[in-house]
Amino acid sequence: MANTTDKPKTGGAVQTTGHAWDGDIQEFNNPLPTWWIWAFYLTVAFAVIYWILYPAWPMGKGFTTGVSEVTFESGGKEVTTHWNTRARLAHEMQASDEAQRQREYLERVASADFNTIFGDADMMAFAQSTAKGIFGDNCAPCHGSGGAGVTALFPNLADDDWLWGGSVDDIQTTIQHGRRGYMPPFKQTFNEQQLADVTDYVLGLSGHQVDPEAAKRGQAIFQGETGGCYYCHLTDGTGRKSQGAANLTDAIWTMIDVPGAADMDAKRRLVSGVISNGVTRIMPPWDGRLSPEQIKLLSVYVHELGGGQ
Amino acid sequence: MPHSLDTHRIYPRSVKGAFRSLKYLVLVLAYGTYFTLPWLRWDRGGGPDQAILFDIHARRFYLFDLVVHPQDIFWLAGMLILAALLLFFVTGLAGRVFCGYFCFQTLWSDVFVAIERFVQGERTARIRLDKAPWRPIKILKKGLTHLLWLVMSFVTGLAFVLYWGDAPTLVEQFFSAEAPFAAYATTLFLTATTYVMAGIAREQVCLYMCPYSRFQSVMFDEDTLVVEYDRLRGEGSAGRGRLQKTLRDRDSRHQAGMGDCIDCGYCVQVCPTGIDIREGLQIECISCGLCIDACNTIMDSVGWERGLIKYTSERSRLGEKTRFIKAKTLGYGAAILVVSGALLWSVLTRGDLDMSASQIRQPLFVLLSDGRIQNRYELKFNNKSEQTLVLDIGLEGLPGAELDLGTLERIELAPEHSLRVMAKVRLAPEPAGAEQTPFTFVVGTQVGGQQEVVRHPSQFVVPANRINR
Numbered sequence: 001m002a003n004t005t006d007k008p009k010t011g012g013a014v015q016t017t018g019h020a021w022d023g024d025i026q027e028f029n030n031p032l033p034t035w036w037i038w039a040f041y042l043t044v045a046f047a048v049i050y051w052i053l054y055p056a057w058p059m060g061k062g063f064t065t066g067v068s069e070v071t072f073e074s075g076g077k078e079v080t081t082h083w084n085t086r087a088r089l090a091h092e093m094q095a096s097d098e099a100q101r102q103r104e105y106l107e108r109v110a111s112a113d114f115n116t117i118f119g120d121a122d123m124m125a126f127a128q129s130t131a132k133g134i135f136g137d138n139c140a141p142c143h144g145s146g147g148a149g150v151t152a153l154f155p156n157l158a159d160d161d162w163l164w165g166g167s168v169d170d171i172q173t174t175i176q177h178g179r180r181g182y183m184p185p186f187k188q189t190f191n192e193q194q195l196a197d198v199t200d201y202v203l204g205l206s207g208h209q210v211d212p213e214a215a216k217r218g219q220a221i222f223q224g225e226t227g228g229c230y231y232c233h234l235t236d237g238t239g240r241k242s243q244g245a246a247n248l249t250d251a252i253w254t255m256i257d258v259p260g261a262a263d264m265d266a267k268r269r270l271v272s273g274v275i276s277n278g279v280t281r282i283m284p285p286w287d288g289r290l291s292p293e294q295i296k297l298l299s300v301y302v303h304e305l306g307g308g309q
Numbered sequence: 310m311p312h313s314l315d316t317h318r319i320y321p322r323s324v325k326g327a328f329r330s331l332k333y334l335v336l337v338l339a340y341g342t343y344f345t346l347p348w349l350r351w352d353r354g355g356g357p358d359q360a361i362l363f364d365i366h367a368r369r370f371y372l373f374d375l376v377v378h379p380q381d382i383f384w385l386a387g388m389l390i391l392a393a394l395l396l397f398f399v400t401g402l403a404g405r406v407f408c409g410y411f412c413f414q415t416l417w418s419d420v421f422v423a424i425e426r427f428v429q430g431e432r433t434a435r436i437r438l439d440k441a442p443w444r445p446i447k448i449l450k451k452g453l454t455h456l457l458w459l460v461m462s463f464v465t466g467l468a469f470v471l472y473w474g475d476a477p478t479l480v481e482q483f484f485s486a487e488a489p490f491a492a493y494a495t496t497l498f499l500t501a502t503t504y505v506m507a508g509i510a511r512e513q514v515c516l517y518m519c520p521y522s523r524f525q526s527v528m529f530d531e532d533t534l535v536v537e538y539d540r541l542r543g544e545g546s547a548g549r550g551r552l553q554k555t556l557r558d559r560d561s562r563h564q565a566g567m568g569d570c571i572d573c574g575y576c577v578q579v580c581p582t583g584i585d586i587r588e589g590l591q592i593e594c595i596s597c598g599l600c601i602d603a604c605n606t607i608m609d610s611v612g613w614e615r616g617l618i619k620y621t622s623e624r625s626r627l628g629e630k631t632r633f634i635k636a637k638t639l640g641y642g643a644a645i646l647v648v649s650g651a652l653l654w655s656v657l658t659r660g661d662l663d664m665s666a667s668q669i670r671q672p673l674f675v676l677l678s679d680g681r682i683q684n685r686y687e688l689k690f691n692n693k694s695e696q697t698l699v700l701d702i703g704l705e706g707l708p709g710a711e712l713d714l715g716t717l718e719r720i721e722l723a724p725e726h727s728l729r730v731m732a733k734v735r736l737a738p739e740p741a742g743a744e745q746t747p748f749t750f751v752v753g754t755q756v757g758g759q760q761e762v763v764r765h766p767s768q769f770v771v772p773a774n775r776i777n778r
Contacts, residue, residue: 118716125729146671158685161678250678259676260774304715304731306675307683 055082106130110293114168117300124300131301134294138286139302147305152255153281158306161252165241166309172299178285181244185278186227194221198229199272203258205237205248208267255279318439319512319583321422322432322575326602335410336419344464347471355695363473369725375656378693380663387652394648398641400525402633403534403620408522409597414514417465417507418581421458428454432578458508459500466499512582516593526592531623532632536596538587538618543570549587552611559613569617575607576600576618586618661694661756662722666732666765674770681737682771688750691727698722698754702732707748707769710736722754738771745770 015029051057054066065082072079072090081087093099105126109117117123136145143149147157155163163181164174190198194217200210201218221227223235232245239245246254253259256270286295302308351360353374362371370377377384396407408415429435429450441447470492471479482488483496506514515522529535543549545568552571556562559569570587577585579600582593586600604618622631669685677683692698700720704712713733714720722728732750746769753762 119718121717121720121728121730124715124717124731128729128731144671146669148672148675156672156675158672159675159677159683247678251676251680252678307677307713307733 055084102130106293106297110296114300118168124304127297127300128304131294131297134290134298135301138290139298142283147302149254151253151257155254155281156252156306157302159252160307160309161247161250161254162309163239163241163244163246163254166303166307168299168303168308170241171302171308172295174283175290175295175298175302176285176287179244179281179283181279181281181283183232183245183274183279185276187276189227190221190276194218194226195272195276196268198222198227198275199268202237202248202271202275203264203267206250206258208264210264319581320432320435320578321581321599322578322603323426324575324579324599324602324606326599326605328598329602332410332419332597332599336416339411339413339416340420344468347468347476357475359475361472362475365473376693378691380691381659384652384655387648387655391645391648391652394641394645396521396525397528398638398645400528401530401533401637401641403596404529404536405522405525405594405596406534408515408525408595412595414506414519415581415595415597417503418511420461421507421511422581424457424461425454428457455508458504462500462503462508463496465503466496469499470495512593515582515595522592522595528637530635530637532635534596534620534622534631535590536586536594536598536601536618537590537621537626538570538576539616540587540589542568543587543617544568559611569608569613571607571611573607575603579603659693660761660763661692662698662700662752662754662761662763663691663693664750664752664763664765665689666750666767668767668770674772676772676775677735681735682769682775683733683735684769686732686734686750686767688730688732688765689727690722690730690752692722692724694756695724696756697724698756701753702730703751703753704734705749705751705764707734707736707746710734710748710769734769736769736771738775742771744773 015031017027017029019027051064052067055063056066057064068083069080070083070087070091071081072087072094074090079087109123109127112120112123117127135143135147139147142154143157144154149156149158160166162170164170164179186195186198197214197218198221199218200214201216201222204210204215204218222229222233232240232243233248234240234245237248239247251259253270255274258267258270261267261270286298290298346361347359349360350358351371351373352358353371353376356369356376357364357371359371360373362369364371368379399407425435429438438447438450467480467483470483473495474489474492479488479492483492510518545563545566547566548568549570549572550556550562550567551573556565556567562569576587577583577600579602580586581597581599582595584591584593586594598620601618601620605615608615608617625631666686666688669687673684675683675685688702690700698721700722702712702714702720704710711734713735715731715733717730720728720730748767748769750765750767751762752764753760755761
């Protein structure tokens with residue numbers, strides 16, 4: 001039987017499979033290119049070698065584990081396991097040159113006191129770049145990636161006003177133990193008139209033009225036992241840091257946007273709202289979640305964000 | 310006939326002559342530079358003692374007394390622009406002389422052909438050897454050729470790698486299996502590519518792979534020098550013809566209408582891309598001039614004047630004078646002067662200190678307790694000198710502003726180091742002021758007893774609700 005036939009279009013001879021049906025129906029045989037076949041065989045060989053070298057086949061409850069091993073530390077114990085990318089990542093995060101260098105620098109910063117760190121440009125640069133990541137992972141969800149915070153919810157860390165103290169030690173304490181800021185609501189305590197009077201007094205503390213008569217009545221409530229505001233906000237209105245009480249004499253308002261309000265009436269509505277409803281804000285403690293070194297770097301970073309004291 | 314990859318194999322025949330000698334001279338210069346430069350030591354007073362060292366790990370390129378930092382990377386762009394302009398300039402003037410004399414594909418192919426000839430003999434011997442059955446002598450000759458090619462390729466690859474590390478150390482490490490993986494990988498890769506490109510592919514690279522060979526032809530004009538066969542002289546009226554008994558001397562040939570080409574085929578046999586220049590200028594011609602040498606040799610031996618094949622231009626063939634000074638020459642020449650001048654100026658006037666200042670955008674501004682506005686900036690400094698710099702940072706163009714560099718009392722920048730410093734700028738905004746006020750960071754330092762000042766523009770941003778009310 002003829003094993004080639006004429007291809008009608010090109011006229012060249014083409015191999016056929018040798019089958020013939022109904023006398024003249026034949027089947028072309030167009031074999032794959034040789035290079036293609038060999039490339040295919042090579043991939044097969046590659047796969048077999050790969051199965052031996054790397055984790056590959058399920059075997060009952062386990063699987064073939066390949067030939068090499070990775071050792072890393074986990075929870076204080078040294079773990080040796082078959083090669084896998086997760087273990088390799090863990091290994092490299094602990095044992096690579098970069099990890100080693102980072103650890104050395106971290107130890108240097110951890111053993112230095114704050115004054116040394118603040119005086120050393122290189123240590124500051126290290127603290128800035130390392131803590132930026134820690135801040136981004138842990139603090140940014142509430143305080144924002146640049147520390148600008150959210151009015152009424154999360155204080156702005158980029159300004160120079162500190163509810164709980166702006167020294168680096170205060171900041172460290174805040175991060176370690178968290179904070180629970182509380183101001184009681186006064187809507188049960190004050191009647192309408194008293195609320196308006198205290199509002200005017202409070203606005204007057206930061207230099208706003210208010211009704212002097214009302215402010216005077218408000219002062220009596222603020223400084224007296226009717227309101228008792230001075231317990232926390234102090235008689236001069238600068239706020240008791242140990243209570244996280246706001247400084248009412250400066251330009252910064254963490255609960256309300258007074259500088260952005262359109263007119264005095266709007267400002268009064270904002271301030272009286274806070275007085276009648278009170279404030280409850282909680283920052284969780286980070287001791288245990290972050291290492292002492294991380295908290296130290298973070299304290300430096302937050303201190304630098306806005307200009308700590 | 311269009312070329313395809315399975316056209317006849319080319320066996321370039323050797324030739325002697327002026328252009329062959331010139332090509333060997335270029336080859337010796339190029340190889341002399343390429344293979345010995347990494348071994349040249351250089352005392353730069355601190356830092357590595359290798360004259361040319363591309364230190365990727367330390368992010369420094371050492372070129373004799375010049376130390377190139379990553380910030381100077383635009384010099385590379387300048388170099389590439391200059392190289393491209395030089396190629397255009399030369400191509401417009403003298404055609405593809407880069408291809409014929411300077412391209413590494415040509416240089417290495419030349420050497421590989423020389424190795425082939427050294428082992429297997431001249432063109433005819435090589436053709437015979439290829440046709441011969443696989444006997445031990447053929448296996449020996451072929452094997453030796455490929456072995457020498459591989460050695461040459463390996464040396465080429467290794468020499469390249471030596472530019473990226475301390476050459477003596479790297480060689481020692483290389484042969485005691487201690488060199489970095491990249492060194493082995495690069496050497497292996499370049500060995501393979503050199504072997505394939507210069508040993509096996511050769512002219513195919515110029516014909517099918519090289520983009521320059523294609524776009525160089527658009528830079529040709531009627532004044533561009535090309536290798537050309539003098540058809541009028543060579544063909545006469547009755548065409549070329551071999552030397553025959555009856556038409557031995559030139560006069561009798563001329564009377565028979567025969568041209569000066571004796572159709573010996575030497576010019577075709579020496580051509581590294583396997584073309585017949587007598588068919589006119591072709592895209593395969595790399596302008597190497599070997600056919601000129603071949604033809605001149607023949608003309609000398611029959612005693613006729615040289616120049617049947619020569620470098621000439623279209624205008625010259627038409628009987629006019631070739632113009633070398635033309636708009637293209639002047640234009641590319643001016644561009645080369647401008648670019649090389651700018652590059653040189655930039656290299657010579659580079660300061661030892663450079664900086665950048667980027668404003669922190671999150672938050673863009675912050676209201677302070679005393680009512681002022683604060684903006685923060687990340688300043689990056691880079692010390693390119695060999696001494697510690699003490700930086701004096703100040704502001705210009707922002708009256709009444711306070712600059713706070715935090716707790717740092719003295720900002721020192723170690724030699725060859727960079728540093729990031731966070732700067733805070735505080736300002737009580739003018740009620741009628743602008744939302745954005747441009748200003749300049751001015752940083753002074755003492756370098757080698759001289760005051761150096763670096764400036765960087767920035768801007769101070771004030772919230773809209775703090776102005777115009």
